[in-house]
Amino acid sequence: MQQAAIESIMPRSAKISRARSRSGGARAKSAKRVRGSRWSARVMRTSDALDLEQGVFCKDSARAIAASLKRSALASKRRKSAPFRSAMSMLNFHINRSGHGLSASRRRTLERAKIELRRLFDRPS
DSSP states (O other): OHHHHHHHHSOHHHHHHHHHHHHHHHHHHHHHHHHHTTHHHHHHHHOSSOOOOTTGGGOSOHHHHHHHHHHHHHHOSSOOSOHHHHHHHHHHHHHHHHGGGSOHHHHHHHHHHHHHHHHHTTOOO
């Protein structure tokens, strides 16, 4: 009752700004989502695991992706674990962080790249 009486005497501009401040939460969440989605791109560029070739995950062939990852893993000086583990880790990271944005055909290519990577490193599948 008292709240309604206060709002009835408030100037119109105060009512509008008050309503905007209440709905501002949705805007803040979407801005955070956009800002938060870029950390994985930074990891791909600056990771200590590998120095990746530009556009490695955009290649059409699973064999080409696996070969590029192997070259990067063997050449990397900042790598903290074995070359196979680093390469497979980066491939899995890309697949997992792509999520629903990855088409079915692209996912199949990347999953085949895992098999090729195991073959290139002489690992059992």
